[in-house]
Amino acid sequence: MTIINYLVTITFFILLGLFYFLLGTALLKDNEKLETTKVVIGFIFHTFLMAIVGIIFQVFKLQWMFYLIFTILWTICCLIYSLFILKTYKVKLFNQGIKDFINKYWFFVILLIIFSVSIFCNAGRMWADNLTDDGYYLVRIANLPYMNNTFSADVTTGFKISGINSYTLNTWELEASVYLFISHVLPTVFIRFGMSIFNFFLIICGLHSVIGKINSYYEFDKGVSSFQYYCFIIVPILYAMTILSRSTLGLDLEDTWKNTTAMFYGSSLVRILLPLTFLDLVYSIEKINIKD
Numbered sequence: 001m002t003i004i005n006y007l008v009t010i011t012f013f014i015l016l017g018l019f020y021f022l023l024g025t026a027l028l029k030d031n032e033k034l035e036t037t038k039v040v041i042g043f044i045f046h047t048f049l050m051a052i053v054g055i056i057f058q059v060f061k062l063q064w065m066f067y068l069i070f071t072i073l074w075t076i077c078c079l080i081y082s083l084f085i086l087k088t089y090k091v092k093l094f095n096q097g098i099k100d101f102i103n104k105y106w107f108f109v110i111l112l113i114i115f116s117v118s119i120f121c122n123a124g125r126m127w128a129d130n131l132t133d134d135g136y137y138l139v140r141i142a143n144l145p146y147m148n149n150t151f152s153a154d155v156t157t158g159f160k161i162s163g164i165n166s167y168t169l170n171t172w173e174l175e176a177s178v179y180l181f182i183s184h185v186l187p188t189v190f191i192r193f194g195m196s197i198f199n200f201f202l203i204i205c206g207l208h209s210v211i212g213k214i215n216s217y218y219e220f221d222k223g224v225s226s227f228q229y230y231c232f233i234i235v236p237i238l239y240a241m242t243i244l245s246r247s248t249l250g251l252d253l254e255d256t257w258k259n260t261t262a263m264f265y266g267s268s269l270v271r272i273l274l275p276l277t278f279l280d281l282v283y284s285i286e287k288i289n290i291k292d
Helices: 002-028 035-059 064-088 098-121 123-127 134-146 172-183 187-217 224-245 266-282
Strands: none
Touching: 002 035, 002 064, 002 172, 002 187, 035 064, 035 098, 035 172, 035 187, 035 266, 064 134, 064 172, 098 187, 098 224, 134 172, 134 187, 172 187, 172 266, 187 224, 187 266
16 A cells, blocks of 8 residues: 555656646747756746635635635646647657657656655654654645635644734645645655655756756856756755754754755745746846846
C-alpha cells in the first residue's frame, strides 16, 4: 500500500510538471525558449489566479468544494487553451526532438535523486514534525476538504475563528489540499515527499532558466546541454546556508532547515524561486528604465 502511495504521488507530479510545461509553451509561443522557462511561466500563470481566487475564498469563508470545482475548471480551460495554441500556431513541445531534450536535462534526474536522499537522511527532523510546524500545515492540507466550516475554524483545534490573519492571505495549503484530495494518497507521502521534490524541481528550473539568460546576455556561447550541470550549485548552497547559520561567523539565517525537510512549504518557493524569477526578468530587459 505504501508503494502505491509513492507511485501515485510520483505519477501525479510528473503529470503536473508536464501540464505546466504545456501551458508555458502555449503562453510563450516561442520554440527557442528554454523548456525550463516554459515550466516556470506555466506554473506562475496557473497558480497566480488560483491564489487570487483562494484569498477571496478564505476572506469570505466560502465552501472548499467550490474551490475544488474552480480549480478543475481553471485547469481544463488552461489545457484547452494550450492545445488550441499549439495546434493553431504549430508550436512544438520539443523543438529539437526527444533525444535532444533528454541530452539537455538528464542531469536533472541526478539532482532530484540527490535531493530525495537528503530528505530521507533528515528523518529525525521529520519525526520532530519540523519543529512542530507540520502539526499545523500537514493537518490543514489534509483536513480542509472534510471540514464543514472550512475557513471558519482552526484546523488544529476545531475552535471557531474570526477576522483576517496572515494565513488568510496564504493559499499554498489550499491549493495543495485540492491536489491531495484528487490524488487520494497518504498526506505525509504526498506532501513531504512529492511536494518537496516538485518544489525543488521548480527551483532548479528557475535556476536553469536564469543560467540560460546570463549565458545569452554576456555571450558566453556555452552549449544549452551544459546549463544543467551548473544547476548543481543549488545543492551545496542549500546545505551551506544551514551550516553557516550554525557557525561562528556571526550569521543569523532563520529557518534554513526548511531547505531540505520542509521544501514543500510555500515559503520555500518565495525565498528561492522568486529571486531567480526576478533575475530572469532583469536579464530579459536590455535596458532598465522607469517604465520597466
